[in-house]
């Protein structure tokens with residue numbers, strides 16, 4: 764009986780010794796530190812070092828910059844992306860044709876604006892001759908000035924107005940594809956210059 768006990772003690776001692784030994788000499792395998800967790804040994808759980816920096820994702824128009832690990836946010840919202848006037852992230856129109864309409868002194872009947880378009884027609888009633896020539900001239904001047912202003916407002920290249928004015932009836936409908944908007948226009952002596960801005 765005594766012998767059995769001593770064998771048991773012996774075994775316990777050996778087990779403890781082995782456990783202690785391997786504990787001390789763990790061949791640590793460190794996981795990478797994150798902003799939330801220190802580098803940790805995957806075998807014994809020991810930690811070391813410091814927390815890592817946050818891993819920031821870029822701010823968008825819907826969310827400030829955000830750590831992809833811990834979810835912490837910092838700073839304000841980002842800018843809308845601009846793709847043909849509609850932000851692909853949040854779906855909002857980044858060009859408001861109704862504000863462009865009023866800011867560029869647009870008026871009925873030669874200008875029309877909707878959510879996704881703005882049209883200018885230098886000869887809205889397609890006047891060909893007198894007695895309307897005065898009114899036609901008034902419309903044409905106002906409309907032309909508005910087109911110049913709109914092009915500026917929408918940061919369209921300055922040569923665009925020249926191309927518009929040089930357009931002949933035989934050229935048909937011409938187009939320009941900008942970053943924020945698409946522009947198309949046509950000219951006919953009887954119908955005037957008709958310009959359409961859209962997304």
Ligand SMILES: [Zn+2]
Nearest residue numbers: 789791804807
């Ligand atoms: Zn370890």
Ligand SMILES: [Zn+2]
Nearest residue numbers: 798817830833
């Ligand atoms: Zn973080």
Ligand SMILES: [Zn+2]
Nearest residue numbers: 824843850853
């Ligand atoms: Zn947006």
